[in-house]
Amino acid sequence: MKKVLIANRGEIALRVVRACRELGLASVAVYSDADARAPHVREADEAVPIGPSPSAESYLKGDVVIAAALRVGADAIHPGYGFLSEREWFARAVRDAGLIWVGPPAEAIAAMGSKTAARTLAMAHDVPVVPGTTEALRDAQEALAIAERFGYPVLLKASAGGGGKGMRVVRDASGMASALDAAQREARNAFGDDAVYVEKYIEGPRHVEIQVLADAHGRCISLGERECSVQRRHQKMIEEAPSPAVNAELRKAMGAAAVRVAKAAGYVNAGTCEFLLARDGQFYFLEMNTRIQVEHPVTELVTGVDLVQWQLKIASGERLPFTSNIDPRGWAMECRITSEDAANGFLPSTGRIEYMRVPSGPGVRWDSGVGQGSEVSLFYDPMLAKLIVWAPSRAQAIARMHRALDELSVHGIETSREFHLRVMEDEEFRAGAFDIQWLERRLDSLVSVPPPRAQVEAAAIAAALLAERDRIARSPRGAAAPAVSAMAPEQSAWARLARQRGLRGG
Ligand code: ADP
Secondary structure, X not given: OOEEEEXXXXXXXXXXXXXXXXXXXXXXXXXXXXXXXXHHHHHOOEEEEXXXXXXXXXXXXXXXXXXXXXXXXXXXXXXXXXXXXXOHHHHHHHHHOOXXXXXXXXXXXXXXXXXXXXXXXXXXXXXXXXXXXXXXXXXXXXXXXXXXXXXXXXXXXXXXOOOOOOOEEEOOHHHHHHHHHHHHHHHHHHHOOOOEEEEEOOOOOEEEEEEEEEOOOOOEEEEEEEEEEEEEOOEEEEEEEOOOOOOHHHHHHHHHHHHHXXXXXXXXXXXXXXXXXXXXXXXXXXXXXXXXXXXXXXXXXXXXXXXXXXXXXXHOOOOOXXXXXXXXXXXXXXXXXXXXXXXXXXXXXXXXXXXXXXXXXXXXXXXXOOOOXXXXXXXXXXXXEEEEEEEOOHHHHHHHHHHHHHHOEEEOOOOOHHHHHHHHHOHHHHOXXXXXXHHHHHHHHHXXXXXXXXHHHHHHHHHHHHXXXXXXXXXXXXXOOOXXXXXXXXXXXXXXXXXXXXXXXX
């Protein structure tokens, strides 16, 4: 492997460019019209235009991407996450074109492609799944009979589901028929497949996932868990590693379960097994994500393993040198900085980033797909960047994240920065006492707190500047006499100190 084409955009494309550079590999970016001046295009060694701004006409055009790779003489394709990353046909087409696919075999993607197939595979390998069925429901009658058996509440889920679509909670028999109808309709519209099955609805669980790495020589290891319960509408907002709810024993058991699933699927490369962790400590396998995840950096920071570099090394045939599961060191946390106005119902915000100050200092990592001058449009995902911190303990990681968010400044568009600051200040969050419904319950009080100090200060500075402008405009010939006369000696702290030390007379 010498040259890698990156079939993605934004922060993950840049992340892969960086991994390539450190490994001495050439990188090729692809870009749509809207991204012609994007950072991932500037940073890659080469860049190829692949079409108009809508992703369906550019980043999702598998044939165009493969043709671009062949044209520039790339020998591998890294798909990032989203877009083409979990399309079995694309993995196959890349392989058929004689290129290296930096991801799992198409067969493993297929094995994990539907929720019911993944459940069946997990059950066959002694990995616990949420009690329920695996067959598509025929009608409401059958759904009612199954719900009786498992007990309410139950969750109807689309087999082909993703992004929380085609899912309905049913609390009693009276709601079944309409919920089934809605779930099937939504699944048909979103995935062209209306198969829906039943799961027991778990009250107040956490979303905990396990990172695995598998090489092509039969070694598969787990790299511990990520806590991803802070979600809004099934979208993760904040992730951390390790999880406040997982001890060494549970980590070992979940890690072993994830490795069993991965091995059963013939998995190679980086992947993630998602679990629900119930209040009683029981865990249930949900599904496997057959790609690198947005939140992979928190695992990198607590394990010291560069996951994206290992994706590339595994794809070129290298063996994993790790023999056992790696224990986490310290605490890592990630906030997804999105172009959304949290105070206004997370309304998408678009426009030009006029000014951007990026946080830095000890333990801070900034993975971004935009910079000052970038145009943020509605064509793509609202995630602009990820702010990731590492510290020895969870409390220190929260303090560091708060400090880093304070340093971050973006002008021109609204971002989720304020929202994250409020979460870092929240008592329940700080105590680690949350589940997957926590954020939805807490949202109103988080986004309606009085304006923070920084905002008040900014308003005060703006008011002072406006007053100064008026004053200069009114003064003779616009001469800029000092606005505030030099402080009277008796008022100056310096002067007071000097007096106290006998350096200056009263
Ligand atoms: P999708 O692939 O559509 O995101 P998932 O199966 O990952 O669907 O479920 C999405 C989210 O719904 C999970 O992260 C969890 O928050 C919740 N969820 C899924 N299954 C259950 C269940 N059986 N009980 C309670 N909550 C669930």
